Amino acid sequence: MKRVIFFFISLLVGVVLLLWVTNTVGRQEIQSSFLIFTGWHGIVILFLSFLIILIGTWKWKSILKSQGYSLSLKQLFGPYLAGFSMGYLFQIILVGGEVFRSYILKEKHLVPWQKAAASVVIDKVLDGTGFFISILAGLIYFLLKIGLPPRDLGIIFGGVLFILFILIGVFYFKSFKKESIVRPIIKLFNTKSVVNGDILEIEREAFSYFKFRNPAFWQGLGLSFLRVLITWLRCWILVLFLGKAIGFLPALSILGFYYIAMLIPIPADLGIHELIQVFGFSALGFEASIAPAFTMIQRGAQLILALAGIIIFFKLGIGLLRAFFFRKIERLFGIKEESGSEDL
Numbered sequence: 455m456k457r458v459i460f461f462f463i464s465l466l467v468g469v470v471l472l473l474w475v476t477n478t479v480g481r482q483e484i485q486s487s488f489l490i491f492t493g494w495h496g497i498v499i500l501f502l503s504f505l506i507i508l509i510g511t512w513k514w515k516s517i518l519k520s521q522g523y524s525l526s527l528k529q530l531f532g533p534y535l536a537g538f539s540m541g542y543l544f545q546i547i548l549v550g551g552e553v554f555r556s557y558i559l560k561e562k563h564l565v566p567w568q569k570a571a572a573s574v575v576i577d578k579v580l581d582g583t584g585f586f587i588s589i590l591a592g593l594i595y596f597l598l599k600i601g602l603p604p605r606d607l608g609i610i611f612g613g614v615l616f617i618l619f620i621l622i623g624v625f626y627f628k629s630f631k632k633e634s635i636v637r638p639i640i641k642l643f644n645t646k647s648v649v650n651g652d653i654l655e656i657e658r659e660a661f662s663y664f665k666f667r668n669p670a671f672w673q674g675l676g677l678s679f680l681r682v683l684i685t686w687l688r689c690w691i692l693v694l695f696l697g698k699a700i701g702f703l704p705a706l707s708i709l710g711f712y713y714i715a716m717l718i719p720i721p722a723d724l725g726i727h728e729l730i731q732v733f734g735f736s737a738l739g740f741e742a743s744i745a746p747a748f749t750m751i752q753r754g755a756q757l758i759l760a761l762a763g764i765i766i767f768f769k770l771g772i773g774l775l776r777a778f779f780f781r782k783i784e785r786l787f788g789i790k791e792e793s794g795s796e797d798l
Contacts, residue, residue, distance in 0.1 A: 502688040503755040513677040520670030533558040539763030572659035580678040586618040592710020629664040
């Protein structure tokens with residue numbers, strides 16, 4: 455219940471921020487910029503958004519292959535897109551999409567739970583690595599270009615970088631040294647549970663992937679950066695479509711701001727993305743009205759994919775639920791037949 459309340463609060467915050475940015479910049483200016491985006495421009499942005507999802511699925515496929523499970527892109531695309539949808543639309547449910555992807559692997563493709571969950575953990579760490587490098591590179595260029603940002607934004611940017619660095623740095627450091635991150639936490643809370651064994655097994659499985667001599671690790675990292683590159687290209691092309699000449703390096707700063715907005719738990723980055731990009735576009739010398747048009751077009755393409763993912767989520771979920779109940783019924787009938795035979 456608390457998560458539901460927090461979801462609606464975060465959504466309300468996003469709507470308020472969006473309205474504030476719209477009123478500050480001017481609706482007429484945003485509308486005139488948005489009207490530039492018509493026809494084949496929209497198809498290009500939607501295609502690039504689809505390509506980002508496809509490369510993410512390919513990355514997940516390569517991770518599973520390294521674990522000994524050769525699944526096709528067709529088999530994995532639906533669960534991956536459904537997981538993306540849950541993360542994009544319901545960010546407050548922090549691991550909902552990841553749990554769903556793991557469950558699909560276990561129930562539909564008979565991948566053991568520990569390996570399925572580890573594949574998703576590996577996937578998220580690789581994504582986080584790409585995000586961190588992109589944000590860092592984008593902010594370095596931005597600071598060299600315009601100098602130090604206002605204090606509040608400086609705190610936000612610095613805080614995001616610090617948190618990402620700690621999370622990713624600790625994971626890589628511990629994985630390369632083969633030192634458990636989870637075990638000290640379990641000891642701290644002094645809990646003994648079967649779940650703890652599963653968590654430790656997931657951690658061991660994930661750590662075994664992150665080795666310098668593991669070709670699958672470098673392939674996964676390469677695909678992660680390819681995904682970042684396509685997202686970077688989408689930012690650059692979208693600004694060009696909006697009628698503004700922009701270099702590839704300024705587009706890198708815009709990409710970094712996009713990833714920062716993604717890390718803040720507001721559904722579909724509503725409002726917060728506009729707020730950050732208005733500052734970024736203005737500091738880089740563009741009209742502030744370009745920023746909301748940029749974010750809304752980008753969000754529109756992602757929402758189309760997210761809605762398709764939600765349909766897949768319900769379709770797969772209902773199918774698995776039906777199979778679960780059928781198994782329960784079969785077991786019940788089996789118990790009855792055995793007990794009946796014993797009575798006879």
